[in-house]
Amino acid sequence: MARKATADDVARAAGVSASTVDRVLNNRGGVSEIKERQVFAAARRLKLDRALDPRDARTLRVAAFLQPPANPFHAALTTAVQAANRGPDPFNIQTRIFHVEPSRPQQTAQRVQAAGAQHDAVIICVAHDDALARALEVVTDMGKPVITLATDIRCRGAIYVGPDNLRSGRLAGELMGRFLGAQGGEIILIAGLLSMIGQQERRDGFQAVLGERFPQCRVAEVFESHEDSARAGDLVYRALRRNPLIRGIYNESAGAGAVADALQRLGHQGKVTFITHELTRKRRQLLQAGAIDAIIDQNPSAEIDTAIRAIAAFYRRTAADTGSTVTPVNVFLRENC
Template identity: 60%
Template sequence: MARKTTASDVARLAGVSASTVDRVLNNRGGVTEAREKAVLAAARRLGLDRALNQRAARTLRIAVMTQPPSNPFHAAIQRGFEQANRSYPQFNMQFRLHHIDPARGGQTARRIAGLAANHDGIVIVSAYDADIAAALSVFTEAGKPVITLATDMPGLESHRYIGPDNYSAGRLAGTLMGRFLGREGGAVMAIAGMFNMVGQQERVSGFQAVLRERHPACHMEAVQESLEQGERAGELVYQALRRNPSLRGVYNASAGAQPVVEALKALGRQDVVFITHELTPEYRSLLKAGLIDAIIDQDPAQEVRTAVETLGAHFGRAEQPPASLITPVHIHLIENC
């Protein structure tokens, strides 16, 4: 009969003392992160079952920086991390939410600097800003994980991006627009939330590229910026249609579906093809009513789960990291909403 694995075996494999193993496996605390990680890895390799789902001793504090929940996507991200605080007790990670203004990069950078000393990692959904990237580097240089969620931060080294392939998502939107408009094509406008939000840039670029390549009868009338303000998105569409009544398609890569629908209604232009992102309950209702033609959803709950499991693996509290950090997108039409 095979000999039962003991704490002494774990100690030898991890290169620590038996008392350190006891502290980690029995949640007694007082162990550095590196030694805790080594003990958990050794316990898993040796198949010590009680180490696999135990609650790690030291509580890890993870800052989550996102826009206020008035933006539907960011509201979903917030709900996901609030749920994660309850759903992953074995990781013993505390996700602390911080709301940021996407137009005030300097203020966000200062807040990041203030969090670095008392947080073990950070997850951020933010437009690109050189000051923000520099502030995040304080985390990475200290060996603390940085995750950019949904949209990346160019120039930042040693971090992980988790989210969709936004360029491909934009190409999906362009393909749908071209198919809906058919051979006749026509004028189309696109709205980005913020031009310095990398994910928004990539979506609009992908959208434009596929129209040029496969649907030349569809031509871009304008690419405009809503500044992540839903009401502004609606006003941009209203003014564009007033200037050019022949406009046949609207692609909104950010928030503001309801105001866009209201603008189309006010001008009696429900014939305009409208494609947007994020399947919120409100947007689902608009899709069912035929007021949105297609929604491309990036599944923020999946993004949050991937982020949490990536952090768990980084700290040695999960056996394996997620298979992929690029999360899928889903197309929703009236038939499958």
């Protein structure tokens, strides 16, 4: 009867120490991905009884950098991460959330570099910053995946997961042009952060469609709310007070409730077309009440799921071809919300 293989046999076949085999097979961590693969390959060749599927070998720890949940979209991302951590875990991946302030990119860069050394992957949804991009490149240089979520960052080696923001902006422009009709009119555009690449792309797409097909519609002013809801509402209120020709508002980010409130206080609800993004519970109510005309939603739960699958694919815990990491968007009006 043939002798059964032992952990010592695996260690010799893999060219590693017995303690390394012990750490891998007992999921103790602290072993490089390359050595893990060597151990599992040797264990499979030797038909070791304790050999596990390498997909289940070690919990991959992911650091997710999101804005505080005061921002409705980031609150939805936070909820999606928490649900993924609690739900079925076919890839053995757990994600820890780090809330960062969008106005402090240097601090974010420092936190990313520190967390990147201690985690297996990084998911991040913040505006581009050169120092932050360099910190993320340190992570990619370690051989770890960096997922830029919903808005891109100019970082070597990063994987973008999220909607085609240029197309989303074009969709908003098409809706605005059709809502305003042949009469057209002036439009105000509110960005959360002008430096956020995803929002830049939305603005480019929005204005491109107006120029191509709706020349009667014109963007009169572009504002920056700094992701502050109250500021977004105040900007709209003052703009409408000084310019009676405004017939459309395109809000790219936070502040839909405050904008709707400004329209109501001025008696402009129903007279000014209001288009925004992200179908949160509060925005659904505003849409149903007619305070918002259209919402373009990018489904944060699908984005988190796609990001996790991209990380799993990077570590070969799923099929190599996982499909596109560009996620779809949906348009919601009062009748389908």
